[in-house]
Structure formats: C-alpha cells, structure tokens
Amino acid sequence: xxxxxxxxxxxxxxxxxxxxxxxxxxxxxxxxxxxxxxxxxxxxxxxxxxxxxxxxxxxxxxxxxxxxxxxxxxxxxxxxxxxxxxxxxxxxxxxxxxxxxxxxxxxxxxxxxxxxxxxxxxxxxxxxxxxxxxxxxxxxxxxxxxxxxxxxxxxxxxxxxxxxxxxxxxxxxxxxxxxxxxxxxxxxxxxxxxxxxxxxxxxxxxxxxxxxxxxxxxxxxxxxxxxxxxxxxxxxxxxxxxxxxxxxxxx
Amino acid sequence: xxxxxxxxxxxxxxxxxxxxxxxxxxxxxxxxxxxxxxxxxxxxxxxxxxxxxxxxxxxxxxxxxxxxxxxxxxxxxxxxxxxxxxxxxxxxxxxxxxxxxxxxxxxxxxxxxxxxxxxxxxxxxxxxxxxxxxxxxxxxxxxxxxxxxxxxxxxxxxxxxxxxxxxxxxxxxxxxxxxxxxxxxxxxxxxxxxxxxxxxxxxxxxxxxxxxxxxxxxxxxxxxxxxxxxxxxxxxxxxxxx
Numbered sequence: 001x002x003x004x005x006x007x008x009x010x011x012x013x014x015x016x017x018x019x020x021x022x023x024x025x026x027x028x029x030x031x032x033x034x035x036x037x038x039x040x041x042x043x044x045x046x047x048x049x050x051x052x053x054x055x056x057x058x059x060x061x062x063x064x065x066x067x068x069x070x071x072x073x074x075x076x077x078x079x080x081x082x083x084x085x086x087x088x089x090x091x092x093x094x095x096x097x098x099x100x101x102x103x104x105x106x107x108x109x110x111x112x113x114x115x116x117x118x119x120x121x122x123x124x125x126x127x128x129x130x131x132x133x134x135x136x137x138x139x140x141x142x143x144x145x146x147x148x149x150x151x152x153x154x155x156x157x158x159x160x161x162x163x164x165x166x167x168x169x170x171x172x173x174x175x176x177x178x179x180x181x182x183x184x185x186x187x188x189x190x191x192x193x194x195x196x197x198x199x200x201x202x203x204x205x206x207x208x209x210x211x212x213x214x215x216x217x218x219x220x221x222x223x224x225x226x227x228x229x230x231x232x233x234x235x236x237x238x239x240x241x242x243x244x245x246x247x248x249x250x251x
Numbered sequence: 252x253x254x255x256x257x258x259x260x261x262x263x264x265x266x267x268x269x270x271x272x273x274x275x276x277x278x279x280x281x282x283x284x285x286x287x288x289x290x291x292x293x294x295x296x297x298x299x300x301x302x303x304x305x306x307x308x309x310x311x312x313x314x315x316x317x318x319x320x321x322x323x324x325x326x327x328x329x330x331x332x333x334x335x336x337x338x339x340x341x342x343x344x345x346x347x348x349x350x351x352x353x354x355x356x357x358x359x360x361x362x363x364x365x366x367x368x369x370x371x372x373x374x375x376x377x378x379x380x381x382x383x384x385x386x387x388x389x390x391x392x393x394x395x396x397x398x399x400x401x402x403x404x405x406x407x408x409x410x411x412x413x414x415x416x417x418x419x420x421x422x423x424x425x426x427x428x429x430x431x432x433x434x435x436x437x438x439x440x441x442x443x444x445x446x447x448x449x450x451x452x453x454x455x456x457x458x459x460x461x462x463x464x465x466x467x468x469x470x471x472x473x474x475x476x477x478x479x480x481x482x483x484x485x486x487x488x489x490x491x492x493x
C-alpha cells in the first residue's frame with residue numbers, strides 16, 4: 001500500500017501540485033487521471049522519488065520514503081518496477097539483457113536462474129523468441145511489454161506505469177491494460193498508472209484519482225465515475241465523441 | 252558559480268552509493284574499448300600527419316646553413332612531446348570522445364533511461380559516469396604515447412621521403428639531449444586532460460533537458476567547454492611543471 005499525504009510541489013514559483021493525498025491499495029490497479037499539464041507525471045515522480053516534493057510525504061507500507069535516509073530509500077526503490085512512457089529500454093542491450101538488468105545489478109542469482117526468470121517474465125507478457133532482438137527492432141507495443149517484463153523481473157512489490165498506452169493502437173492499448181491488471185492481481189502488488197486514456201479508466205480503474213490544475217478534485221472507481229457531479233471530471237470524461245454519444249443513448 | 256557547484260556535487264556523487272566492484276570493472280573495460288581502442292584510427296591519422304607537417308614547417312623556417320639539420324628532428328620531438336601529442340590531441344579527443352559521451356548520456360536522459368536506473372535504486376551518476384572517467388584516465392595517456400610515437404615517425408618518413416634531412420640525422424636529432432622529464436610532463440597533462448574531457452562531457456550530457464535538439468547542443472557545449480578547460484589546465488600545468 002502506498003500512502004500519499006499533502007504533496008505539494010512548485011517549479012519556478014508556480015504551484016504544480018497542491019495538497020494531494022490518497023491511498024493506493026495493494027492488489028488493485030490505481031489510476032491517476034487528468035488532462036495534460038495537470039501534474040500527473042510530477043505526482044508520479046514525487047511518489048517514485050525522481051523529484052523531491054516541497055511538502056508532504058509518501059510512504060510505502062508504512063515506510064516514509066520522502067524523508068528516508070539513503071539506505072532505506074535504496075531498499076524501497078529496489079522493490080519498485082516502473083514502465084516509462086517510452087519504455088526506456090537500454091538501447092545498447094538486447095531484450096534479454098534489458099530484462100535481466102535488474103537481476104544482474106541487484107541480485108546474486110546464478111545465471112541459469114536469472115535466465116529462467118527472464119524467460120518466465122517474457123512469456124508472461126506474451127513475448128517469446130525475442131531474447132536476442134535489440135529495442136530498435138521492436139514495435140511500440142512490444143517495447144512496452146518488455147518494459148513491463150523488466151519492471152516485474154525482480155519480484156517488484158510496487159509497479160508504476162507512466163502513460164502505458166501512449167502511441168499505441170486501441171487494441172494493443174487494451175492488451176497492455178489487461179496485462180497490467182492481470183499482473184497486479186496475480187502477484188498481489190500495488191500498481192499506480194498515470195493515464196489520460198478513457199479506455200484504461202473503464203477497463204482497469206479499481207481506484208481513480210482525478211487531478212485538475214494540480215489539485216485532486218475527485219476519487220472513486222470505474223463504476224461510479226460516470227455519476228460524478230464534478231464539472232471538470234465530466235468535461236474530461238465526455239471530451240470525446242464516443243463517450244458523448246454513449247451518454248446520450250444512456251449506454 | 253552555480254554551475255561549478257553543481258559540477259562538484261556531480262563529481263562527488265560518483266563515490267557514494269555505488270554498485271559492486273565487479274560491475275565497475277566490467278563497465279570500465281567496455282568503456283576503455285570505446286574511448287581507447289575506437290580512437291586509435293583517428294589518432295593514427297592525425298598524429299602521423301601532424302608530425303609530417305611539423306617537420307616540413309620546421310625545415311621551411313630553419314634555412315640558415317649554420318643550423319644543423321638534426322635540429323629539425325629535435326624541434327619535432329620537443330613540440331610533439333610537450334604540446335602536440337598531449338594538448339592538440341586532447342582537442343581531437345574532446346571532439347571524438349567528449350561529444351560521444353555527452354550525446355550518449357543526453358539521449359539516455361531524454362529517453363528516461365537514466366530515470367529508469369534511478370527508480371531501480373541504482374546511482375545513475377556513478378554507474379554511468381565513473382567507468383567513463385576511469386576509462387578515460389587509463390586510456391588517454393596510452394593514446395598520447397601512441398600519438399607521440401606516430402608523430403615522430405610521421406616526421407621521420409617525411410624527412411626521408413621528401414629529402415629534408417637524412418634518416419640518420421633525424422634519429423640523431425630525436426635522441427640528442429633528450430630530457431626524460433618532458434615525457435613525465437606530457438603524461439601528467441594527459442591524465443588531467445582525460446579527467447576534464449570525460450567529466451565535463453558527462454556532466455553536460457547527464458543534465459540535458461528537452462529533446463534531440465538539446466542533445467546536439469549538449470554535445471557542442473561539451474566539446475567547447477572541454478577545449479576551454481584543456482587550454483586553461485595546459486597553461487596552469489606548464490607554469491607549475493616547467
């Protein structure tokens with residue numbers, strides 16, 4: 001479980017995040033949604049420690065990460081897996097080397113065991129016979145799946161995904177969403193996904209936090225999101241034609 | 252001042268929260284191949300022609316019949332060891348290796364590969380930069396020795412082929428009143444320049460912000476700043492050592 005308490009962050013005197021609080025439970029897919037420029041990615045960076053918040057704290061299963069010393073921070077970080085927007089695969093390494101990388105650096109596992117673990121993770125994300133391929137030889141969806149395999153290879157307890165659907169076609173997006181949800185439930189981990197994709201919201205939003213101009217305006221799940229009376233959230237949900245026509249027809 | 256402070260913090264971060272020694276050995280070997288072995292070709296070409304041209308220019312300027320021919324070789328030797336091999340080649344080194352380091356780290360930064368390392372709990376500064384600095388310090392002095400040898404050889408070939416002086420005179424001049432300290436001086440300079448090029452370029456690349464355009468700017472800035480630092484360090488070290 002990840003607890004975020006009163007997070008505030010400013011850049012050049014401009015308040016980007018204003019008193020964000022919330023709890024991301026274990027075993028469910030937690031979504032941070034909102035339009036571009038609302039501070040979703042900054043919040044995610046504060047949670048994973050890539051940015052230090054000005055105020056507030058983030059704790060992982062009761063361990064205060066924001067104010068932790070170097071050793072505790074490193075310990076927590078080694079339980080984190082993250083899928084970046086562009087997958088962030090290491091260009092100079094093959095798929096197998098990319099997925100094996102956390103094991104090489106963070107564990108003393110024998111090579112055979114590492115290889116078995118890599119193959120298991122690649123199979124889990126429906127990628128086989130790609131071990132020797134370089135990232136430049138993969139499609140966008142395959143890169144994302146390799147990114148997920150790398151994020152879970154070290155038995156991560158916390159999975160973060162920054163815009164996992166960006167640049168993907170709708171079918172591949174759904175596959176990636178389902179994969180994230182399945183992995184979350186199968187391994188009982190805490191997953192936080194930053195997205196502005198309404199498909200993701202509908203498919204996997206067990207818990208949803210809606211941000212608007214750096215403030216959290218709404219929280220709930222994919223079953224009660226359509227009943228919202230928050231105008232900004234309504235505008236966000238029904239921004240596309242399909243959603244508007246669905247509302248019109250009552251479906 | 253802020254940049255200098257940031258640069259010092261960047262250098263200090265190389266030595267905290269590091270990974271296992273074996274990891275660094277492996278990475279340093281890989282980087283040594285990239286900065287050392289892969290630079291041999293350009294160093295060979297530049298050094299050989301540098302020696303050849305220096306020989307021709309020295310011969311052109313020493314027209315007095317009172318000056319013996321072997322002085323040409325002496326001038327080529329001293330110019331090569333004192334300045335051309337360590338300093339001018341450092342500019343070439345900054346152009347080849349410095350821009351490569353800045354470009355590589357800059358690309359890793361904008362594609363979030365550095366963030367990926369940080370999220371895994373790896374000290375990205377130390378993991379990515381320390382092996383490059385160590386490899387540079389190990390390999391550049393060797394490249395300078397190679398460069399000095401090839402430059403003097405280039406001078407010899409030109410002297411003999413063009414007929415500036417005889418081969419015997421050239422070898423006599425190269426050996427005449429040779430001061431071994433010049434080699435020590437060149438190697439001290441080469442270590443300092445290697446450190447400056449690798450550290451400045453890594454710093455510029457590591458803190459790249461933006462996109463492809465900024466990666467190019469980081470590379471350019473890395474080379475420019477490295478060249479300025481090389482020239483300043485050259486002056487200071489010459490003043491201190493000679």
